[in-house]
Amino acid sequence: xxxxxxxxxxxxxxxxxxxxxxxxxxxxxxxxxxxxxxxxxxxxxxxxxxxxxxxxxxxxxxxxxxxxxxxxxxxxxxxxxxxxxxxxxxxxxxxxxxxxxxxxxxxxxxxxxxxxxxxxxxxxxxxxxxxxxxxxxxxxxxxxxxxxxxxxxxxxxxxxxxxxxxxxxxxxxxxxxxxxxxxxxxxxxxxxxxxxxxxxxxxxxxxxxxxxxxxxxxxxxxxxxxxxxxxxxxxxxxxxxxxxxxxxxxxxxxxxxxxxxxxxxxxxxxxxxxxxxxxxxxxxxxxxxxxxxxxxxxxxxxxxxxxxxxxxxxxxxxxxxxxxxxxxxxxxxxxxxxxxxxxxxxxxxxxxxxxxxxxxxxxxxxxxxxxxxxxxxxxxxxxxxxxxxxxxxxxxxxxxxxxxxxxxxxxxxxxxxxxxxxxxxxxxxxxxxxxxxxxxxxxxxxxxxxxxxxxxxxxxxxxxxxxxxxxxxxxxxxxxxxxxxxxxxxxxxxxxxxxxxxxxxxxxxxxxxxxxxxxxxxxxxxxxxxxxxxxxxxxxxxxxxxxxxxxxxxxxxxxxxxxxxxxxxxxxxxxxxxxxxxxxxx
Amino acid sequence: xxxxxxxxxxxxxxxxxxxxxxxxxxxxxxxxxxxxxxxxxxxxxxxxxxxxxxxxxxxxxxxxxxxxxxxxxxxxxxxxxxxxxxxxxxx
Numbered sequence: 134x135x136x137x138x139x140x141x142x143x144x145x146x147x148x149x150x151x152x153x154x155x156x157x158x159x160x161x162x163x164x165x166x167x168x169x170x171x172x173x174x175x176x177x178x179x180x181x182x183x184x185x186x187x188x189x190x191x192x193x194x195x196x197x198x199x200x201x202x203x204x205x206x207x208x209x210x211x212x213x214x215x216x217x218x219x220x221x222x223x224x225x226x227x228x229x230x231x232x233x234x235x236x237x238x239x240x241x242x243x244x245x246x247x248x249x250x251x252x253x254x255x256x257x258x259x260x261x262x263x264x265x266x267x268x269x270x271x272x273x274x275x276x277x278x279x280x281x282x283x284x285x286x287x288x289x290x291x292x293x294x295x296x297x298x299x300x301x302x303x304x305x306x307x308x309x310x311x312x313x314x315x316x317x318x319x320x321x322x323x324x325x326x327x328x329x330x331x332x333x334x335x336x337x338x339x340x341x342x343x344x345x346x347x348x349x350x351x352x353x354x355x356x357x358x359x360x361x362x363x364x365x366x367x368x369x370x371x372x373x374x375x376x377x378x379x380x381x382x383x384x385x386x387x388x389x390x391x392x393x394x395x396x397x398x399x400x401x402x403x404x405x406x407x408x409x410x411x412x413x414x415x416x417x418x419x420x421x422x423x424x425x426x427x428x429x430x431x432x433x434x435x436x437x438x439x440x441x442x443x444x445x446x447x448x449x450x451x452x453x454x455x456x457x458x459x460x461x462x463x464x465x466x467x468x469x470x471x472x473x474x475x476x477x478x479x480x481x482x483x484x485x486x487x488x489x490x491x492x493x494x495x496x497x498x499x500x501x502x503x504x505x506x507x508x509x510x511x512x513x514x515x516x517x518x519x520x521x522x523x524x525x526x527x528x529x530x531x532x533x534x535x536x537x538x539x540x541x542x543x544x545x546x547x548x549x550x551x552x553x554x555x556x557x558x559x560x561x562x563x564x565x566x567x568x569x570x571x572x573x574x575x576x577x578x579x580x581x582x583x584x585x586x587x588x589x590x591x592x593x594x595x596x597x598x599x600x601x602x603x604x605x606x607x608x609x610x611x612x613x614x615x616x617x618x619x620x621x622x623x624x625x626x627x628x629x630x631x632x633x634x635x636x637x638x639x640x641x642x643x644x645x646x647x648x649x650x651x652x653x654x655x656x657x658x659x660x661x662x663x664x665x666x667x668x669x670x671x672x673x674x675x676x677x678x679x680x681x682x683x684x685x686x687x688x689x690x691x692x693x694x695x696x697x698x699x700x701x702x703x704x705x706x707x708x709x710x711x712x713x714x715x716x717x718x719x
Numbered sequence: 720x721x722x723x724x725x726x727x728x729x730x731x732x733x734x735x736x737x738x739x740x741x742x743x744x745x746x747x748x749x750x751x752x753x754x755x756x757x758x759x760x761x762x763x764x765x766x767x768x769x770x771x772x773x774x775x776x777x778x779x780x781x782x783x784x785x786x787x788x789x790x791x792x793x794x795x796x797x798x799x800x801x802x803x804x805x806x807x808x809x810x
Contacts, residue, residue, distance in 0.1 A: 215742040215769065222745075224770045254774050262776040265738055269770065489808065 139371045140354075142344050144319070146364035147330045149716045150339035151382050152317035153358050153375070154294040156351035156368075159302070166277070168242040176237060180230050183240035186279035191220050193275060202441060203415055216268055224251065225272070241280050248273045291315060296359055298351045302329040317359035319344050319351075319366055341366055362716070381715050388713040392669040396427030400672045402654065406680035409660030410672055411467075413640055417455070420462040423665055427672060431468040432662025433528070433588070433640045434459065436512070437475055446481065449511040456519035467524040469565060469588070469662075470516050472509065472541075474498045474530040481508075493602070498531035503540055513548035520560035528565035528588060533572045535579050542583065569593035574622040581633040588662070589626055591641030595619055613696035614643045620656070620690055620699065627657040638662050647674035648707040648717055654680060655687025670714075677710045723788045724796045732806035735778035740807040741769045747798055753789025755799070766799075 171179050194217050201209040219225065224247065232243040248269065255266035291297075291314040301322040317339040318329065333340040339361030351357065351368065358367040358378045367374060400410040411432030412423050420431070439455050440446050447455065460468060475481045476497030489495035502509040516527050529541045542564065552559055566573070566580050569590035573580060581587060591614060596603045598618050601611045613619075623639070630637035638660035643649045645663035647670050653661065654675070663671055686706055693699050708718045730736055736744075748755055748767050755766040759781060764771035766785070777783060783803075787796045 211739060211742075215738045218742050218745050219769050222768045222770050223765060224768055251770060251774070258774070258776040259778070261734070261737070261778070262773060265773045268738060492808070 138369060139374060140349065140368040142366040144341040144344035144364045144366060146361050147342050148333040148338060148340035148361050150337060150361045151378060151385055151715060152296060152339045153356065153378060153382060154296040154316035155292065156354055156357050157291055157295040157297050158351055159297055159299040166241050166245045167239060169239050171237050171239055173237065176234055179240050180233050183229060183233065183244065186276050187220060187225065189279040190272065190275040191217065216272055219268060219272055241277060244276060296357045298346060317361065319359060321345055384713055385715040388715065392673055395673045395676060396669040398676065400675050402675055402678050402680050404679040404681060408654060408675050409638065410668060411660065411662045412665045412668065413662050414665065417459045417462055419665055420459065426665050426668040428665060428668045429466045431463065432638055432660065434468055434470045435474065436470055437473045446508065449515045452512060452515035453518045456515055457522055460519045460523040460525055463523050465523060467526065469526040469528050471528040471530050472502060472512055476501050499529050499537050499541060503537065506544065509544055510548055513545050514552055517548055517552055517559040517562060518557055520562045521558050525560060526563040526565055528567060530567045531569055532566050532580065533570040535576060535583065538566055538580055538583050568626050571598045571622060574626050577626040577629040581629050581635055586635050587626060587630045587637045589623060589637065589639045591639060591643040594622065598622060615699040615703065616696040617694060617699065624656050624691065631657055636660060645671060647671055647711065648703040650674035651678040651683040651686050651706060652690055652703060654678065655683035674711060721790055722792045724792045726785045726796055726800060728783050728785060728800055728803040730777050730779055730781050730783060731803065732809040733779055735781065736772055736775060738773065741772040743802060743807045744772060745769050747802055748795065751791055751795040753787045753792045753795045755795060756786040758784040758786065
């Protein structure tokens with residue numbers, strides 16, 4: 134292939150954005166394993182060095198696990214959890230230490246020997262089990278990386294404007310890549326839920342995968358353009374292409390700068406319709422960045438995150454301290470605390486392994502809490518006690534029938550009574566009901582009479598309405614939030630809430646996608662709750678639309694019959710109202 | 720107090736003892752005070768090691784002999800047997 138002509142490669146877009154830069158090829162194959170003898174008196178030191186590297190690798194994985202749990206990617210969570218346990222495997226702990234003692238070799242050599250022995254065993258197994266070695270290989274790269282400081286810094290000292298090309302990127306490599314000098318990532322392997330993808334999205338680094346560069350040598354090319362929106366990687370762009378992309382790139386940068394300014398402005402349409410824009414958070418420290426992103430209120434605090442990485446559930450007193458600190462951080466702005474959403478893929482500490490065949494249709498969230506009354510009561514007491522320090526609402530997850538809401542309110546009343554007996558003062562707490570099951574959406578009028586606000590959780594609502602597991606890649610084309618059924622359900626919930634004079638918000642990914650913003654406003658939604666970093670982009674979308682245009686858009690959307698038609702409508706409209714946003718517009 | 724129990728179980732889930740069930744087993748045994756071994760064909764391994772379980776390459780319908788030795792042998796055995804019985808929440 135001629136290296137001076139423009140070459141366009143097409144891959145799978147993983148993370149949106151545009152980057153122009155110089156290729157930097159990372160190869161793992163030339164991983165050199167140092168091999169030498171250790172003097173006897175330094176053996177224990179060498180073992181300690183190994184243990185430290187293993188610990189660091191473990192920390193990498195547990196950070197990624199938190200990230201994946203936060204992004205709700207069940208498949209990734211389960212894989213990372215397995216890796217975490219593998220790193221505590223006697224084979225990788227005791228056996229490696231014994232090998233260092235026995236052979237008096239350096240940690241890299243001893244570790245490599247143990248891995249090589251396992252590899253031999255794995256290779257003798259049948260096809261399916263042979264594949265399981267991949268996890269161990271990934272771990273071994275990471276541990277060796279930590280053992281060798283040179284390997285560890287390789288991606289941290291990249292030249293400026295680098296575009297990384299690699300067969301695949303392990304999570305620790307992506308984590309270590311110096312964000313300031315990496316413009317984009319291009320890999321041959323690794324999908325939407327790979328660890329590299331999760332990190333790239335968190336950082337906003339453009340990423341294209343599934344690019345085969347077996348027959349090309351990226352280093353021979355001076356310049357590369359990565360279009361993370363379309364999945365195109367352009368080697369040696371022609372002056373014309375380059376000019377086009379430079380223009381787009383600048384447009385995007387200007388847009389981002391404008392967004393930063395918008396974050397200080399009010400969330401209202403240009404004809405003056407005010408929209409509540411609040412944040413979804415998992416940990417208290419997120420409140421600190423809320424203000425700089427132009428937000429004030431918290432529309433969803435996912436309380437289960439206080440114990441997901443813990444051995445046991447914090448008791449009432451411990452929970453009270455956590456909630457109180459959080460509420461005080463809010464400085465008078467409102468916060469909605471959602472009671473524990475456990476079950477499904479989130480397991481409770483110290484609870485027996487559930488035997489449910491279908492956990493997402495099983496004992497989740499409110500169903501679990503109503504069965505485990507003591508846990509529920511303790512949490513409600515802790516929330517009520519924290520309520521006197523600010524503006525607190527409590528919200529029940531996964532309500533599917535009216536009786537659940539009524540029963541949950543009874544437990545809340547019980548909690549109030551018991552606190553009164555103890556002489557504890559509490560604030561006024563509003564009660565909210567999540568609408569994330571189709572049955573709840575359909576009886577929204579009945580639920581609205583029993584609570585102070587509704588909140589539509591679109592991630593689950595889409596999954597349950599369409600009977601599509603959102604973690605199942607084979608079905609990803611069926612997981613369509615623009616499906617007419619979903620739009621109708623949202624409309625009906627909003628209609629009932631407005632009819633009963635209670636606020637209704639939308640949380641979930643749909644709320645954070647600016648292409649949906651006018652549609653949601655047009656359907657009558659008054660409040661959106663999104664991850665903090667999406668506040669500016671959604672605020673901008675709100676400010677670029679008018680409530681009149683939004684209502685008209687909603688009417689058109691409701692008249693369409695397929696998810697694709699509605700998606701196209703939203704894309705087209707967004708291109709018209711926010712033409713500068715090259716993240717979403719191609 | 721210490722007792723030794725031996726029990727034979729069948730792997731019922733369709734993919735056999737792959738990564739997820741192996742992780743589930745090791746988690747289940749995390750707090751067990753007993754020594755636990757799996758024997759499959761001619762191999763006997765420490766059941767608290769995910770990698771060793773994987774290397775057994777025990778597919779569907781293979782039979783595993785569980786040996787539990789320690790003070791909490793009976794609860795440990797009961798938990799294990801029911802996990803195998805429930806196909807580790809798979810199908």
